Amino acid sequence: MPRITSVEAVDVRFPTSLTQDGSDAMNKDGDHSAAYVVLHTDADGLAGHGFTFTIGRGTDLCVAAALQRAEPLIGRDVGELCDDLGAVYRELQSDTQLRWLGPDKGVVHLALAAVMNAVWDLAARRAGVPLWRLLSEMSPEQLVDAADLRYLTDALPREQAITLLASRESGRRQRIAELEVSGYPCYTTSAGWLGYSDAKLRRLCEEAVAAGYNYVKLKVGASLDDDIRRCRIAREVLGPDVHLMIDANQVWDVPEAIEWVKALAAFDPLWIEEPTSPDDVLGHAAIRKAVAPIGVATGEHGMNRVLFKQMFQAGAIDYCQLDAARLGSVNEILAVYLLAAWFDVPVCPHAGGVGLCELVQHLAIFDYVAVSGSLDGRVTEYVDHLHEHFVEPCVVRNGAYVLPGAPGYSAEMYRQSLETYRFPDGSYWTARAAGAST
Ligand SMILES: C[C@H](O)[C@@H](O)CC(=O)C(=O)O
Numbered sequence: 001m002p003r004i005t006s007v008e009a010v011d012v013r014f015p016t017s018l019t020q021d022g023s024d025a026m027n028k029d030g031d032h033s034a035a036y037v038v039l040h041t042d043a044d045g046l047a048g049h050g051f052t053f054t055i056g057r058g059t060d061l062c063v064a065a066a067l068q069r070a071e072p073l074i075g076r077d078v079g080e081l082c083d084d085l086g087a088v089y090r091e092l093q094s095d096t097q098l099r100w101l102g103p104d105k106g107v108v109h110l111a112l113a114a115v116m117n118a119v120w121d122l123a124a125r126r127a128g129v130p131l132w133r134l135l136s137e138m139s140p141e142q143l144v145d146a147a148d149l150r151y152l153t154d155a156l157p158r159e160q161a162i163t164l165l166a167s168r169e170s171g172r173r174q175r176i177a178e179l180e181v182s183g184y185p186c187y188t189t190s191a192g193w194l195g196y197s198d199a200k201l202r203r204l205c206e207e208a209v210a211a212g213y214n215y216v217k218l219k220v221g222a223s224l225d226d227d228i229r230r231c232r233i234a235r236e237v238l239g240p241d242v243h244l245m246i247d248a249n250q251v252w253d254v255p256e257a258i259e260w261v262k263a264l265a266a267f268d269p270l271w272i273e274e275p276t277s278p279d280d281v282l283g284h285a286a287i288r289k290a291v292a293p294i295g296v297a298t299g300e301h302g303m304n305r306v307l308f309k310q311m312f313q314a315g316a317i318d319y320c321q322l323d324a325a326r327l328g329s330v331n332e333i334l335a336v337y338l339l340a341a342w343f344d345v346p347v348c349p350h351a352g353g354v355g356l357c358e359l360v361q362h363l364a365i366f367d368y369v370a371v372s373g374s375l376d377g378r379v380t381e382y383v384d385h386l387h388e389h390f391v392e393p394c395v396v397r398n399g400a401y402v403l404p405g406a407p408g409y410s411a412e413m414y415r416q417s418l419e420t421y422r423f424p425d426g427s428y429w430t431a432r433a434a435g436a437s438t
């Protein structure tokens, strides 16, 4: 029986601030990074890979927390862990002392996401299937047992969650067949990072249209004049039919958000993303009311399932953008998907970070197959940088994710990438430090 023999956690940072890939009004100089976790086992070739996404400084804190989070897994039987993924999540999540540092938020929660993402990867690899298929073959009861419904049952009792999933069970096979043909629809953020020049924005919008994207997202919120100019360029290239989304990354107070979004309404944005503090449920509700029919989207900084419950209960958002490396892995994500389906809010997962596209493709596919059963209003993010570091990178064709076929959660990075970009002693960072000191 294979056992987990050791846990490795790596601080890996990619210098995206140099090219402004990933830049926005709040995060102007992020280096897309990850606290990357490997669960090693004594079975030949079997390991679990997972990570949480960060943007540079502080990744070391997540690494330290991940090592503590994963400690109870060392020596454990892989089969026992993988056969009850709800139990292992609950055990790690409710550590009686680490919990005090959250609960369910901040560095300890990011670390839980990294570790449990690796556990889910391990489970899918052990089963020999991609994660989306592992989930799509679980019964409604098994899914609800794995989901973290704690603190949610006032909004969604367990029995209703099971009924919801059961009502979608018969169409699963048909929906998989559809996605095998068409892929899962996605949009690109890669044309519109804030630090890009107008010429680059125009060229990348042209390329996005040529590549078959029907949705393009643009960063806004630093200067209204710049936003008007950039949105005009984007609309000119995209024409009236391609959807344009705008993303402010939390820079505004509520009244400013309303005023600014109204000033951009002429460009017909589908949604305004993160208009204000990610924790401000009622603020989002007020913005939504004021800027309709422009939708309100948020969730990449949604710290836990309870926040999403309140967003849904308050009718605060039109689109839920849960993050695969911020929520406590598939266990908590399942709960948010169930809630979203219950409240009839489409989930369009956030993926603007290293490796997030690799993860969210599995979640979106599973949602269509087994939870919402719908593609209405649903489009998953894609950004086109850093995929070369992944052993099984996602593939996008004609504006849609191609269904991944390899076993696991597509989270594994090349060893060479880890050696090069490990901070601060990987070869890239040591060379850069040496260059800076000469
Ligand atoms: C810091 C990240 O790059 C952020 O800008 C991503 C984001 O907001 C998105 O993809 O949406």
Ligand SMILES: [Mg+2]
Binding pocket: 247, 249, 273, 274, 300, 350, 352
């Ligand atoms: Mg965003």
